[in-house]
Amino acid sequence: MTAESRSIEFPADETDRRPARRGTAWTLAVLTAIFTVAFIDRQILNLLVDPIKGSLGITDVDFSLLQGLAFMASYVALSPMFGWLADRTNRRNLLAGAVTVWSLCTILCGLSQDYSTLFMARIGIGAAEACVTPAAWSMLADLYERKRLSRALSIFLIGPYIGTGLAMILGGFLLGLGEEIRALVPIFSGFADWQIVFIAVGLPGIMLGPITLALREPARGESSSGPPTAAIPLREAFAFLWQARSFFVLFFLGMTAIILVLYSVPAWMPAVLIRSLGADPATVGLQYGIVALCAGTGGVLFGPVLGRFLAARGTKYPEVRVPIIAAGGLVVAGALLAFLPSYEVGLLAAGIATFFFGLPQAMAATALQVAAPPAMRGLVASIYTFIAGVIGLVLAPTLVAFLTDHVFRNPADVDSSLAIVCCTSAIIALLLTIAAARNYRPLTED
Numbered sequence: 505m506t507a508e509s510r511s512i513e514f515p516a517d518e519t520d521r522r523p524a525r526r527g528t529a530w531t532l533a534v535l536t537a538i539f540t541v542a543f544i545d546r547q548i549l550n551l552l553v554d555p556i557k558g559s560l561g562i563t564d565v566d567f568s569l570l571q572g573l574a575f576m577a578s579y580v581a582l583s584p585m586f587g588w589l590a591d592r593t594n595r596r597n598l599l600a601g602a603v604t605v606w607s608l609c610t611i612l613c614g615l616s617q618d619y620s621t622l623f624m625a626r627i628g629i630g631a632a633e634a635c636v637t638p639a640a641w642s643m644l645a646d647l648y649e650r651k652r653l654s655r656a657l658s659i660f661l662i663g664p665y666i667g668t669g670l671a672m673i674l675g676g677f678l679l680g681l682g683e684e685i686r687a688l689v690p691i692f693s694g695f696a697d698w699q700i701v702f703i704a705v706g707l708p709g710i711m712l713g714p715i716t717l718a719l720r721e722p723a724r725g726e727s728s729s730g731p732p733t734a735a736i737p738l739r740e741a742f743a744f745l746w747q748a749r750s751f752f753v754l755f756f757l758g759m760t761a762i763i764l765v766l767y768s769v770p771a772w773m774p775a776v777l778i779r780s781l782g783a784d785p786a787t788v789g790l791q792y793g794i795v796a797l798c799a800g801t802g803g804v805l806f807g808p809v810l811g812r813f814l815a816a817r818g819t820k821y822p823e824v825r826v827p828i829i830a831a832g833g834l835v836v837a838g839a840l841l842a843f844l845p846s847y848e849v850g851l852l853a854a855g856i857a858t859f860f861f862g863l864p865q866a867m868a869a870t871a872l873q874v875a876a877p878p879a880m881r882g883l884v885a886s887i888y889t890f891i892a893g894v895i896g897l898v899l900a901p902t903l904v905a906f907l908t909d910h911v912f913r914n915p916a917d918v919d920s921s922l923a924i925v926c927c928t929s930a931i932i933a934l935l936l937t938i939a940a941a942r943n944y945r946p947l948t949e950d
Contacts, residue, residue, distance in 0.1 A: 528647045528688045531719050532656055536642045536663050537651040538603050538716065539566045541709045542633045543667025544674070546575065547689040548705050549626075549894040550771050551675040551789050554778070555698040560619050564915065571771050572898050574623045579630035580894050585887020587638040588738070591879055594638040595776040602639075602715035614695070614702030633814025642882040642924035645873040653873065654808040654823065658866035664803045665862055668770050669797020674699050676789015695723035741880050745887075750943040751875065752884075758936030759827060759868050766861040767900035770796065772922050773854045776853050782917040792854060799855040803830075803862025811867050824941040826864050827932040831934035833860035837929030844919055857926065874946045900925070 508710055549571060557567055583744070589598060609628030616622040629895055642658060648656045678685070682697035693880075776790045809823035819825055837857035844850045869885075876884040907921035908914070 507844075508559075528656075531643065531647060531722075532659055533535075533626075534658065534712075534719055535599075535643065536660050536677060538599060538712055539636055539660060539663025540667040540670070541603065541712060542606065542636055543664040544671045544705050545606055545709065546633065547668045547671040547770055548610075548675050548701060551614050551672055551679075551774055551785065552698040552701065552783070552810050553775050555679075555696065556622075560622070560697065561697050562619055564905045564909050566619065567900070568624050568771075568901040570623060570805050571901035573902070575630035576894070577630065578627045578900050579634045580890055582631050582900075583635040583638070583886045583889040584883075585886075586635045587883045587889075588637075590638040590642045590882030590886070592668055594721050595643050595882075596633050596716060596719045598639050598721045599712045602635035603709050604634040604713035604715060607706050607712075610706030610709070611703050614704075614706065617697070624839070626690070627695055634889065638882040638886040641869060641873060641885040643722055654866050654870040657869045657873075658804050658808045661862075661865045662804045662831040664766075665800025665858070666797055667802060668796075668800065669793045670908055671705070672774070672789045672793025672796060674793075676786045676793065677706055678879060679787045679789065701730035701854065711729060724906045738883075741832060741883055744877070744880065745884075748875070748943075748945075751945070752872075754936050754943065755824070755827075755871070755939035756888055756891045756921065757895075758831070758933050758940050759864070759888070759894045761929045761933035761936060762827065762831060762834065762861055762864060763892045763896040765838070765857065765926045765933075766906055767896045768922060769854060769857050769861070772904045772918055773899040775915075776844070776919045776922055777850050777854075779916050781844060781850050782885065790950075792849060795851050795855045795899070796858050798893040799858035800862040804865055807863045807866045820835050821871075821941070822945070823867040823874075824937070824944045826867040827937045828934065828941060830864040831930055831937055833863070833925060834930035835934060838923055838930050840925035841926055842920060852920075871944065871946075 540811050551568055553564075556562070556570075557564075574799045606629045609625045609632065612621055612625040612628065616625055623927070644660060645653060678701045679697050679776060682700060685727075686692045686695070692703075695703075719934055753764065774785070774788050774792060777783045777792060783791075807830075808827055811826050814822040814825055834857060837853060839858055841858065844853060852949040872884050872888060873881050903925050904918065904921045907924060912920060
Protein backbone atom coordinates (compact mmCIF):
# COMPACT_ATOMS: atom_id res chain seq x y z
CA MET A 505 0.00 0.00 0.00
CA THR A 506 1.42 3.35 -0.97
CA ALA A 507 2.11 6.10 1.50
CA GLU A 508 -0.57 8.23 -0.17
CA SER A 509 -3.25 5.57 0.22
CA ARG A 510 -2.34 5.10 3.88
CA SER A 511 -2.61 8.78 4.85
CA ILE A 512 -5.70 10.26 6.48
CA GLU A 513 -6.31 14.00 6.29
CA PHE A 514 -8.40 15.60 9.03
CA PRO A 515 -10.26 18.92 8.77
CA ALA A 516 -8.21 21.88 9.83
CA ASP A 517 -10.98 23.99 11.38
CA GLU A 518 -14.56 23.98 12.62
CA THR A 519 -15.90 25.14 9.24
CA ASP A 520 -14.54 22.01 7.59
CA ARG A 521 -15.88 19.78 10.35
CA ARG A 522 -19.41 21.18 10.60
CA PRO A 523 -20.96 19.40 7.59
CA ALA A 524 -19.66 16.04 8.74
CA ARG A 525 -21.32 16.52 12.14
CA ARG A 526 -24.88 17.03 10.83
CA GLY A 527 -27.18 14.53 12.55
CA THR A 528 -24.33 12.77 14.32
CA ALA A 529 -25.84 13.00 17.80
CA TRP A 530 -29.04 11.24 16.72
CA THR A 531 -27.09 8.60 14.81
CA LEU A 532 -24.89 7.98 17.85
CA ALA A 533 -27.98 7.66 20.07
CA VAL A 534 -29.63 5.11 17.77
CA LEU A 535 -26.44 3.08 17.33
CA THR A 536 -25.97 3.01 21.11
CA ALA A 537 -29.58 1.84 21.55
CA ILE A 538 -28.96 -0.94 19.01
CA PHE A 539 -25.84 -2.07 20.85
CA THR A 540 -27.71 -1.95 24.16
CA VAL A 541 -30.55 -4.12 22.84
CA ALA A 542 -28.00 -6.52 21.36
CA PHE A 543 -26.48 -7.13 24.78
CA ILE A 544 -29.82 -7.40 26.54
CA ASP A 545 -30.77 -10.18 24.12
CA ARG A 546 -27.31 -11.75 24.32
CA GLN A 547 -26.81 -11.63 28.10
CA ILE A 548 -30.30 -12.32 29.44
CA LEU A 549 -29.48 -16.02 29.16
CA ASN A 550 -26.88 -15.70 31.94
CA LEU A 551 -29.50 -14.92 34.59
CA LEU A 552 -31.56 -17.93 33.59
CA VAL A 553 -28.94 -20.66 34.13
CA ASP A 554 -30.71 -22.70 36.80
CA PRO A 555 -34.32 -22.18 35.57
CA ILE A 556 -33.38 -23.37 32.07
CA LYS A 557 -31.25 -26.24 33.39
CA GLY A 558 -34.14 -27.42 35.57
CA SER A 559 -36.69 -27.09 32.77
CA LEU A 560 -34.64 -28.78 30.05
CA GLY A 561 -32.59 -31.18 32.20
CA ILE A 562 -29.14 -30.08 30.97
CA THR A 563 -25.68 -29.76 32.58
CA ASP A 564 -23.44 -26.74 33.11
CA VAL A 565 -21.39 -27.70 30.05
CA ASP A 566 -24.58 -28.04 27.95
CA PHE A 567 -25.62 -24.60 29.12
CA SER A 568 -22.19 -23.14 28.40
CA LEU A 569 -22.63 -24.23 24.78
CA LEU A 570 -25.74 -22.06 24.61
CA GLN A 571 -23.72 -19.16 26.02
CA GLY A 572 -20.66 -19.75 23.84
CA LEU A 573 -20.72 -22.16 20.91
CA ALA A 574 -24.31 -21.60 19.75
CA PHE A 575 -23.90 -17.84 19.70
CA MET A 576 -20.27 -17.86 18.56
CA ALA A 577 -20.63 -20.30 15.67
CA SER A 578 -22.59 -17.85 13.56
CA TYR A 579 -21.28 -14.64 15.14
CA VAL A 580 -17.68 -15.47 14.31
CA ALA A 581 -18.42 -17.09 10.95
CA LEU A 582 -20.36 -14.07 9.68
CA SER A 583 -18.22 -11.28 11.18
CA PRO A 584 -15.77 -11.18 8.21
CA MET A 585 -18.68 -11.11 5.76
CA PHE A 586 -20.32 -8.20 7.58
CA GLY A 587 -16.96 -6.40 7.70
CA TRP A 588 -16.64 -6.78 3.94
CA LEU A 589 -20.23 -5.59 3.45
CA ALA A 590 -19.76 -2.66 5.83
CA ASP A 591 -16.95 -1.34 3.61
CA ARG A 592 -19.03 -1.69 0.43
CA THR A 593 -22.77 -1.41 1.11
CA ASN A 594 -25.27 0.68 3.07
CA ARG A 595 -24.40 0.15 6.74
CA ARG A 596 -27.66 1.67 7.98
CA ASN A 597 -29.72 -0.92 6.10
CA LEU A 598 -27.51 -3.74 7.36
CA LEU A 599 -28.11 -2.67 10.96
CA ALA A 600 -31.87 -2.25 10.50
CA GLY A 601 -32.20 -5.78 9.17
CA ALA A 602 -29.88 -7.24 11.81
CA VAL A 603 -31.66 -5.79 14.86
CA THR A 604 -34.99 -7.10 13.55
CA VAL A 605 -33.64 -10.60 12.97
CA TRP A 606 -31.93 -11.07 16.34
CA SER A 607 -34.95 -9.68 18.19
CA LEU A 608 -37.18 -12.26 16.49
CA CYS A 609 -34.68 -14.97 17.43
CA THR A 610 -34.76 -13.81 21.07
CA ILE A 611 -38.52 -14.21 21.03
CA LEU A 612 -38.00 -17.66 19.50
CA CYS A 613 -35.81 -18.53 22.54
CA GLY A 614 -38.89 -17.92 24.67
CA LEU A 615 -41.00 -20.14 22.44
CA SER A 616 -38.49 -23.00 22.64
CA GLN A 617 -39.66 -26.25 24.22
CA ASP A 618 -36.38 -28.18 23.93
CA TYR A 619 -32.62 -27.73 23.94
CA SER A 620 -32.12 -28.01 20.18
CA THR A 621 -34.63 -25.25 19.38
CA LEU A 622 -33.07 -22.96 21.98
CA PHE A 623 -29.64 -23.75 20.52
CA MET A 624 -30.78 -22.82 16.99
CA ALA A 625 -32.38 -19.58 18.20
CA ARG A 626 -29.09 -18.60 19.85
CA ILE A 627 -27.33 -19.26 16.54
CA GLY A 628 -29.74 -16.80 14.90
CA ILE A 629 -29.00 -14.14 17.52
CA GLY A 630 -25.26 -14.54 16.98
CA ALA A 631 -25.57 -14.38 13.19
CA ALA A 632 -27.44 -11.08 13.23
CA GLU A 633 -25.42 -9.44 15.99
CA ALA A 634 -22.21 -10.02 14.01
CA CYS A 635 -23.22 -6.99 11.95
CA VAL A 636 -23.16 -4.43 14.76
CA THR A 637 -19.47 -3.78 15.45
CA PRO A 638 -18.13 -3.44 11.87
CA ALA A 639 -21.10 -1.39 10.62
CA ALA A 640 -21.41 0.91 13.65
CA TRP A 641 -17.67 1.50 14.15
CA SER A 642 -17.28 2.32 10.47
CA MET A 643 -20.21 4.77 10.54
CA LEU A 644 -18.92 6.55 13.65
CA ALA A 645 -15.37 6.80 12.29
CA ASP A 646 -16.82 8.51 9.20
CA LEU A 647 -18.96 10.88 11.26
CA TYR A 648 -16.40 11.96 13.90
CA GLU A 649 -12.88 13.29 13.38
CA ARG A 650 -10.11 11.68 15.39
CA LYS A 651 -10.18 14.09 18.34
CA ARG A 652 -13.88 13.36 18.94
CA LEU A 653 -13.91 9.71 17.91
CA SER A 654 -12.85 8.21 21.25
CA ARG A 655 -15.60 10.13 23.06
CA ALA A 656 -18.21 9.04 20.52
CA LEU A 657 -17.03 5.44 20.73
CA SER A 658 -17.10 5.57 24.53
CA ILE A 659 -20.77 6.56 24.40
CA PHE A 660 -21.51 3.82 21.86
CA LEU A 661 -19.58 1.27 23.89
CA ILE A 662 -21.59 1.86 27.05
CA GLY A 663 -24.27 -0.13 25.20
CA PRO A 664 -22.96 -3.53 26.35
CA TYR A 665 -22.86 -2.43 29.98
CA ILE A 666 -26.25 -0.78 29.93
CA GLY A 667 -27.52 -3.86 28.11
CA THR A 668 -25.94 -6.31 30.54
CA GLY A 669 -27.20 -4.31 33.50
CA LEU A 670 -30.71 -4.00 32.09
CA ALA A 671 -30.71 -7.71 31.24
CA MET A 672 -30.07 -8.53 34.89
CA ILE A 673 -32.46 -5.87 36.26
CA LEU A 674 -35.33 -6.54 33.85
CA GLY A 675 -34.74 -10.28 33.98
CA GLY A 676 -34.83 -10.34 37.78
CA PHE A 677 -37.93 -8.13 37.80
CA LEU A 678 -39.76 -10.29 35.24
CA LEU A 679 -38.78 -13.53 37.00
CA GLY A 680 -40.57 -12.26 40.07
CA LEU A 681 -43.71 -11.43 38.08
CA GLY A 682 -44.20 -14.74 36.29
CA GLU A 683 -47.47 -15.63 38.02
CA GLU A 684 -48.91 -12.13 37.59
CA ILE A 685 -48.03 -12.07 33.88
CA ARG A 686 -49.64 -15.46 33.28
CA ALA A 687 -52.78 -14.32 35.08
CA LEU A 688 -52.91 -11.01 33.19
CA VAL A 689 -52.05 -12.42 29.73
CA PRO A 690 -53.71 -15.84 29.31
CA ILE A 691 -51.62 -16.68 26.24
CA PHE A 692 -48.62 -17.07 28.61
CA SER A 693 -50.41 -19.57 30.86
CA GLY A 694 -48.38 -22.51 29.57
CA PHE A 695 -45.02 -20.72 29.61
CA ALA A 696 -42.28 -21.00 32.23
CA ASP A 697 -40.92 -17.83 33.83
CA TRP A 698 -37.70 -17.95 31.78
CA GLN A 699 -39.67 -18.18 28.53
CA ILE A 700 -41.69 -15.07 29.40
CA VAL A 701 -38.44 -13.19 30.09
CA PHE A 702 -37.06 -14.00 26.62
CA ILE A 703 -40.25 -12.91 24.86
CA ALA A 704 -40.47 -9.65 26.82
CA VAL A 705 -36.87 -8.57 26.17
CA GLY A 706 -37.09 -9.46 22.48
CA LEU A 707 -39.90 -7.03 21.73
CA PRO A 708 -38.07 -3.64 21.97
CA GLY A 709 -35.63 -4.54 19.21
CA ILE A 710 -38.45 -5.00 16.72
CA MET A 711 -39.23 -1.27 17.02
CA LEU A 712 -35.60 -0.26 16.41
CA GLY A 713 -35.54 -1.57 12.83
CA PRO A 714 -37.74 1.20 11.32
CA ILE A 715 -36.00 3.85 13.45
CA THR A 716 -32.62 2.75 12.10
CA LEU A 717 -33.83 3.09 8.51
CA ALA A 718 -34.40 6.81 9.17
CA LEU A 719 -30.68 7.43 9.83
CA ARG A 720 -28.43 9.12 7.28
CA GLU A 721 -25.74 6.91 5.77
CA PRO A 722 -22.43 8.85 5.96
CA ALA A 723 -19.96 8.96 3.09
CA ARG A 724 -16.71 7.00 3.44
CA GLY A 725 -14.07 9.24 5.00
CA GLU A 726 -16.64 11.99 5.59
CA SER A 727 -14.90 13.17 8.76
CA SER A 728 -11.77 14.00 6.74
CA SER A 729 -11.34 16.93 4.38
CA GLY A 730 -10.72 14.83 1.30
CA PRO A 731 -13.21 13.24 -1.09
CA PRO A 732 -15.14 10.06 -0.14
CA THR A 733 -12.86 7.03 -0.05
CA ALA A 734 -13.36 4.07 -2.39
CA ALA A 735 -13.23 0.50 -1.11
CA ILE A 736 -9.77 -1.09 -0.99
CA PRO A 737 -9.38 -4.51 -2.67
CA LEU A 738 -9.11 -7.30 -0.12
CA ARG A 739 -5.66 -8.31 -1.32
CA GLU A 740 -4.31 -4.80 -0.74
CA ALA A 741 -6.11 -4.53 2.60
CA PHE A 742 -4.60 -7.76 3.91
CA ALA A 743 -1.19 -6.69 2.60
CA PHE A 744 -1.47 -3.56 4.73
CA LEU A 745 -2.42 -5.60 7.81
CA TRP A 746 0.45 -8.01 7.20
CA GLN A 747 2.96 -5.15 7.02
CA ALA A 748 1.62 -3.79 10.32
CA ARG A 749 1.20 -7.21 11.97
CA SER A 750 3.56 -6.39 14.84
CA PHE A 751 0.86 -4.06 16.13
CA PHE A 752 -2.43 -5.47 14.85
CA VAL A 753 -1.89 -9.13 15.79
CA LEU A 754 -0.54 -8.43 19.27
CA PHE A 755 -3.22 -5.83 19.96
CA PHE A 756 -6.02 -8.07 18.67
CA LEU A 757 -4.85 -10.87 20.96
CA GLY A 758 -4.22 -8.63 23.96
CA MET A 759 -7.67 -7.07 23.76
CA THR A 760 -9.16 -10.51 23.18
CA ALA A 761 -7.69 -11.66 26.50
CA ILE A 762 -9.43 -8.69 28.15
CA ILE A 763 -12.64 -9.57 26.33
CA LEU A 764 -12.36 -13.13 27.62
CA VAL A 765 -12.74 -11.65 31.11
CA LEU A 766 -15.57 -9.43 29.79
CA TYR A 767 -17.53 -12.51 28.72
CA SER A 768 -16.56 -14.73 31.66
CA VAL A 769 -17.72 -12.42 34.44
CA PRO A 770 -21.29 -11.72 33.17
CA ALA A 771 -21.66 -15.37 32.14
CA TRP A 772 -20.85 -16.85 35.55
CA MET A 773 -20.92 -14.09 38.16
CA PRO A 774 -24.69 -14.54 38.72
CA ALA A 775 -24.05 -18.25 39.35
CA VAL A 776 -21.23 -17.36 41.78
CA LEU A 777 -23.51 -15.05 43.74
CA ILE A 778 -26.34 -17.59 43.74
CA ARG A 779 -24.50 -20.90 44.26
CA SER A 780 -21.39 -19.92 46.20
CA LEU A 781 -22.78 -17.03 48.23
CA GLY A 782 -26.41 -18.08 48.70
CA ALA A 783 -28.32 -15.19 47.06
CA ASP A 784 -31.64 -15.69 45.28
CA PRO A 785 -31.89 -15.06 41.49
CA ALA A 786 -34.27 -12.08 41.71
CA THR A 787 -31.97 -10.26 44.16
CA VAL A 788 -28.92 -11.04 42.05
CA GLY A 789 -30.67 -9.84 38.92
CA LEU A 790 -31.44 -6.46 40.45
CA GLN A 791 -28.28 -5.82 42.48
CA TYR A 792 -25.70 -7.32 40.14
CA GLY A 793 -27.48 -5.65 37.24
CA ILE A 794 -27.09 -2.23 38.88
CA VAL A 795 -23.42 -2.93 39.64
CA ALA A 796 -22.73 -4.08 36.08
CA LEU A 797 -24.55 -1.10 34.59
CA CYS A 798 -22.84 1.51 36.77
CA ALA A 799 -19.32 0.01 36.82
CA GLY A 800 -19.29 -0.89 33.13
CA THR A 801 -20.67 2.45 31.99
CA GLY A 802 -18.28 4.28 34.30
CA GLY A 803 -15.31 2.32 32.98
CA VAL A 804 -16.13 2.95 29.31
CA LEU A 805 -16.79 6.66 29.82
CA PHE A 806 -13.70 7.09 32.00
CA GLY A 807 -11.42 5.53 29.36
CA PRO A 808 -11.21 8.65 27.15
CA VAL A 809 -10.95 10.85 30.26
CA LEU A 810 -7.94 8.82 31.39
CA GLY A 811 -6.55 9.03 27.86
CA ARG A 812 -6.78 12.84 27.86
CA PHE A 813 -5.20 12.92 31.33
CA LEU A 814 -2.25 10.86 30.08
CA ALA A 815 -1.92 12.95 26.91
CA ALA A 816 -1.88 16.19 28.93
CA ARG A 817 1.08 14.81 30.87
CA GLY A 818 3.06 13.98 27.76
CA THR A 819 2.15 10.31 27.29
CA LYS A 820 2.33 9.48 23.60
CA TYR A 821 -0.50 7.42 22.09
CA PRO A 822 -2.70 7.11 25.18
CA GLU A 823 -5.19 5.03 23.19
CA VAL A 824 -2.83 2.04 23.55
CA ARG A 825 -1.69 2.87 27.11
CA VAL A 826 -5.15 2.69 28.66
CA PRO A 827 -5.56 -1.03 27.77
CA ILE A 828 -2.31 -1.75 29.61
CA ILE A 829 -3.64 -0.05 32.74
CA ALA A 830 -6.92 -1.95 32.39
CA ALA A 831 -5.16 -5.31 32.12
CA GLY A 832 -3.25 -4.56 35.31
CA GLY A 833 -6.49 -3.74 37.10
CA LEU A 834 -8.03 -7.00 35.91
CA VAL A 835 -5.17 -8.98 37.42
CA VAL A 836 -6.11 -7.51 40.81
CA ALA A 837 -9.83 -8.12 40.23
CA GLY A 838 -9.21 -11.72 39.18
CA ALA A 839 -7.22 -12.38 42.34
CA LEU A 840 -10.02 -10.89 44.45
CA LEU A 841 -12.54 -13.29 42.88
CA ALA A 842 -10.64 -16.17 44.50
CA PHE A 843 -11.46 -14.86 47.99
CA LEU A 844 -15.12 -14.00 48.41
CA PRO A 845 -16.12 -14.16 52.10
CA SER A 846 -19.54 -12.59 51.56
CA TYR A 847 -22.15 -11.59 48.99
CA GLU A 848 -21.18 -7.91 49.38
CA VAL A 849 -17.52 -8.64 48.60
CA GLY A 850 -18.70 -10.66 45.60
CA LEU A 851 -20.57 -7.63 44.26
CA LEU A 852 -17.50 -5.46 44.90
CA ALA A 853 -15.22 -7.86 42.99
CA ALA A 854 -17.71 -7.97 40.13
CA GLY A 855 -17.82 -4.17 40.06
CA ILE A 856 -14.03 -3.83 39.96
CA ALA A 857 -13.71 -6.39 37.16
CA THR A 858 -16.52 -4.76 35.19
CA PHE A 859 -14.97 -1.29 35.52
CA PHE A 860 -11.58 -2.45 34.30
CA PHE A 861 -12.76 -4.54 31.35
CA GLY A 862 -14.89 -1.57 30.28
CA LEU A 863 -12.06 0.95 30.69
CA PRO A 864 -10.07 0.21 27.50
CA GLN A 865 -12.90 -0.47 25.05
CA ALA A 866 -13.35 3.00 23.53
CA MET A 867 -9.62 3.71 23.38
CA ALA A 868 -8.88 0.33 21.80
CA ALA A 869 -11.57 0.91 19.18
CA THR A 870 -10.11 4.34 18.47
CA ALA A 871 -6.61 2.90 18.10
CA LEU A 872 -7.80 0.32 15.59
CA GLN A 873 -9.85 2.80 13.57
CA VAL A 874 -7.13 5.45 13.28
CA ALA A 875 -4.47 2.83 12.52
CA ALA A 876 -6.48 1.68 9.47
CA PRO A 877 -7.44 3.60 6.30
CA PRO A 878 -11.12 4.72 6.15
CA ALA A 879 -11.99 2.13 3.50
CA MET A 880 -10.66 -0.66 5.75
CA ARG A 881 -12.36 0.27 9.00
CA GLY A 882 -15.19 -2.23 8.71
CA LEU A 883 -12.74 -5.00 7.81
CA VAL A 884 -10.44 -4.22 10.76
CA ALA A 885 -13.41 -4.13 13.15
CA SER A 886 -14.70 -7.44 11.82
CA ILE A 887 -11.30 -9.15 12.13
CA TYR A 888 -11.09 -7.90 15.71
CA THR A 889 -14.61 -9.19 16.33
CA PHE A 890 -13.72 -12.51 14.70
CA ILE A 891 -10.64 -13.12 16.83
CA ALA A 892 -12.34 -11.91 20.00
CA GLY A 893 -15.34 -14.10 19.21
CA VAL A 894 -13.36 -17.27 18.58
CA ILE A 895 -11.40 -16.94 21.81
CA GLY A 896 -13.72 -14.94 24.05
CA LEU A 897 -17.14 -16.32 23.20
CA VAL A 898 -16.04 -19.93 22.92
CA LEU A 899 -13.54 -20.18 25.73
CA ALA A 900 -14.97 -17.78 28.34
CA PRO A 901 -18.12 -19.65 29.39
CA THR A 902 -16.82 -23.13 28.58
CA LEU A 903 -13.48 -22.83 30.40
CA VAL A 904 -15.23 -21.82 33.60
CA ALA A 905 -17.79 -24.62 33.22
CA PHE A 906 -15.06 -27.18 32.46
CA LEU A 907 -13.08 -26.29 35.58
CA THR A 908 -16.24 -26.41 37.70
CA ASP A 909 -17.49 -29.75 36.32
CA HIS A 910 -14.21 -31.65 35.80
CA VAL A 911 -11.56 -30.11 38.08
CA PHE A 912 -13.40 -28.92 41.19
CA ARG A 913 -16.42 -31.21 40.57
CA ASN A 914 -18.62 -29.04 42.71
CA PRO A 915 -21.09 -26.45 41.33
CA ALA A 916 -20.48 -24.25 44.40
CA ASP A 917 -16.80 -23.87 43.39
CA VAL A 918 -17.70 -21.84 40.30
CA ASP A 919 -16.09 -18.84 42.06
CA SER A 920 -12.69 -20.54 41.99
CA SER A 921 -13.11 -21.48 38.33
CA LEU A 922 -14.00 -17.90 37.42
CA ALA A 923 -11.05 -16.50 39.38
CA ILE A 924 -8.55 -18.78 37.61
CA VAL A 925 -9.85 -17.93 34.13
CA CYS A 926 -10.01 -14.18 34.78
CA CYS A 927 -6.63 -13.83 36.47
CA THR A 928 -4.79 -15.91 33.85
CA SER A 929 -6.43 -14.01 30.98
CA ALA A 930 -5.57 -10.65 32.56
CA ILE A 931 -1.88 -11.54 32.90
CA ILE A 932 -1.76 -12.59 29.23
CA ALA A 933 -3.53 -9.35 28.25
CA LEU A 934 -1.01 -7.28 30.20
CA LEU A 935 1.97 -8.84 28.43
CA LEU A 936 0.45 -8.60 24.93
CA THR A 937 -0.81 -5.02 25.20
CA ILE A 938 2.61 -3.85 26.41
CA ALA A 939 4.22 -5.52 23.39
CA ALA A 940 1.63 -4.12 20.96
CA ALA A 941 2.01 -0.55 22.25
CA ARG A 942 5.67 -0.56 21.25
CA ASN A 943 4.67 -1.07 17.60
CA TYR A 944 1.67 1.26 17.36
CA ARG A 945 1.68 4.01 14.74
CA PRO A 946 -1.53 5.88 13.81
CA LEU A 947 -1.93 6.88 10.17
CA THR A 948 -2.07 10.52 11.15
CA GLU A 949 -0.47 12.58 13.89
CA ASP A 950 -2.33 15.39 15.65
